[in-house]
Amino acid sequence: MLFRNVAELVELAENKGVKIAEIMIQQEIEVTGLTRDEIIAKMDRNLTVMEQAVERGLKGVTSVTGLTGGDAVLLQKYIQSGKALSGNILLDAVSKAVATNEVNAAMGIICATPTAGSAGVVPGTLFAVKEVLKPTRMEMIEFLFTSAAFGFVVANNASISGAAGGCQAEVGSASGMAAASIVEMAGGTPKQAAEAMAITLKNMLGLVCDPVAGLVEVPCVKRNAMGASNAMTAADMALAGITSRIPCDEVINAMFLIGQTMPSALRETAEGGLAATPTGRRLQEEIFGKKQ
Amino acid sequence: MKYRSAFDIIGPVMIGPSSSHTAGAARIGRVARTLFGKQPSKAEISLYGSFAKTYKGHGTDVAIVGGILDFDTFDERIPSALQLAEEAGIEVIFTVEDTVTDHPNTVRVKLTEGDRDIELVGISIGGGTIEITELNSFELKLSGEHPAILVVHNDQFGVISAVTNILSKHQINIGHMEVSRKEKGKMAIMVIEVDQKIGQDVMTELEGLPNITQIIRMVD
Numbered sequence: 482m483l484f485r486n487v488a489e490l491v492e493l494a495e496n497k498g499v500k501i502a503e504i505m506i507q508q509e510i511e512v513t514g515l516t517r518d519e520i521i522a523k524m525d526r527n528l529t530v531m532e533q534a535v536e537r538g539l540k541g542v543t544s545v546t547g548l549t550g551g552d553a554v555l556l557q558k559y560i561q562s563g564k565a566l567s568g569n570i571l572l573d574a575v576s577k578a579v580a581t582n583e584v585n586a587a588m589g590i591i592c593a594t595p596t597a598g599s600a601g602v603v604p605g606t607l608f609a610v611k612e613v614l615k616p617t618r619m620e621m622i623e624f625l626f627t628s629a630a631f632g633f634v635v636a637n638n639a640s641i642s643g644a645a646g647g648c649q650a651e652v653g654s655a656s657g658m659a660a661a662s663i664v665e666m667a668g669g670t671p672k673q674a675a676e677a678m679a680i681t682l683k684n685m686l687g688l689v690c691d692p693v694a695g696l697v698e699v700p701c702v703k704r705n706a707m708g709a710s711n712a713m714t715a716a717d718m719a720l721a722g723i724t725s726r727i728p729c730d731e732v733i734n735a736m737f738l739i740g741q742t743m744p745s746a747l748r749e750t751a752e753g754g755l756a757a758t759p760t761g762r763r764l765q766e767e768i769f770g771k772k773q
Numbered sequence: 774m775k776y777r778s779a780f781d782i783i784g785p786v787m788i789g790p791s792s793s794h795t796a797g798a799a800r801i802g803r804v805a806r807t808l809f810g811k812q813p814s815k816a817e818i819s820l821y822g823s824f825a826k827t828y829k830g831h832g833t834d835v836a837i838v839g840g841i842l843d844f845d846t847f848d849e850r851i852p853s854a855l856q857l858a859e860e861a862g863i864e865v866i867f868t869v870e871d872t873v874t875d876h877p878n879t880v881r882v883k884l885t886e887g888d889r890d891i892e893l894v895g896i897s898i899g900g901g902t903i904e905i906t907e908l909n910s911f912e913l914k915l916s917g918e919h920p921a922i923l924v925v926h927n928d929q930f931g932v933i934s935a936v937t938n939i940l941s942k943h944q945i946n947i948g949h950m951e952v953s954r955k956e957k958g959k960m961a962i963m964v965i966e967v968d969q970k971i972g973q974d975v976m977t978e979l980e981g982l983p984n985i986t987q988i989i990r991m992v993d
Contacts, residue, residue, distance in 0.1 A: 482774060509779045513993070514970050523780060530786045585789030588832065588852050595782045595900045597792040603783075625783050632782035637774050641782075642793055642899025644823040644877040650899070658782075695827025697790035748877065749794075750826040769829055 483508045487729040494671035502623035505630035530592040531604035538580025542587045549698040553580035578605025578709035582702040595632040595641040598697045599655035601705035606659040627665045628658035639737030643690035644749040646740025653685030656708035663716035677719035679729035689747035691754025694765035785901045787846040794831030797897030802840020805882040813884035819868040822877035911953045921966045921992040927984040928954045928961040945969045
């Protein structure tokens, strides 16, 4: 392994004068024994899956239960109306994140980033900033490797599982990964990418995993929306030169420890939080019938 | 390091809705199928923890059965796996367990065909990555940090040294190794963790040895 935490990752990229994406590619070559071309081609295929999922979601889908679907379309129409308050790029990211998760909820094909429940944030932000930054295909692939590098650190030092660490581990991780990638694509330094990750994750700490009826729909789709929004804002803050007082690795560790102390009812068991609200319970009964 | 590749994080490409409860579940089912070597006539599946609580919503049931039918995580037949299993003549029995397990996403899968059976315990640790923690009551302790193979063999003298000789010939160093058996002279297993990548040529050579039933890559 070339790096085990964010500090090492940033140091490596800085010393070698390369992007974080490049460090991840080098590590992948070392670990898998595949060639650079094979690794790039593999990520290119994942990128294509993401593109197709967003495209499908923007045409409008509905989940099997009917709980989710169609919101990506509503948001796109709203953006086109010219009345949007929070900025078209940000809302485009939100809409595309939602599109991906609506496809996921409809049991469509997606690429987990880092999980399926949080699959919207990374592609959502990527395809929104793409409209402004006009990246090459290779730069878009690099965006995903940068996300992979940060996700890799979180997965090995904390968790990317809602059942183990709550939603902070899923959408929280995804948002941090996306923020770091946006910064790098926009020309920020490796250190700024790490700052963006830290700022994002700090604002996702404690987020519980409380899916209504155990479905990856409510609140997952909207959590991806806010995750994308959080990532965009944190990326802009980092690019503006704002830093996190708590270093990224310490934020990741804090997330891990919070996950450890989170009660089981709030870790993907559909027993607490929104799942346990009167409406959450009612929806569960409507979908699966009363518990025996 | 439980996660070794960039594609553990950006990936897998999969049918929704959950990487741990759908894709991971499908992968555990498929490992069971691969270890069994053919389609079973009966599949007994016990779900624990979060798997037990939310399997319906996540499609964990169809995913595991899809895996047992040898479907990959992105196979669009996964949503209809239960029906396809029935059509294929596989009896599927689900049990929801209350027992608290070490990991919240735990499943026990038992596949049977005639007098042959295998039973394994798999955990889905997030993002579609899985670990097999138990096989036919043998506890597997894999760090996941190094390439590893599982060798199913007859409990006969010389089998272990034959396997390690081939690894040594290819300059593959063993970092950790476990040998166990259920009953003297019957089925035994070896789990071998190594420092170098095990190429297909080595796998083929190992498979050609006498008394070897099956060799499977546990970690690439």
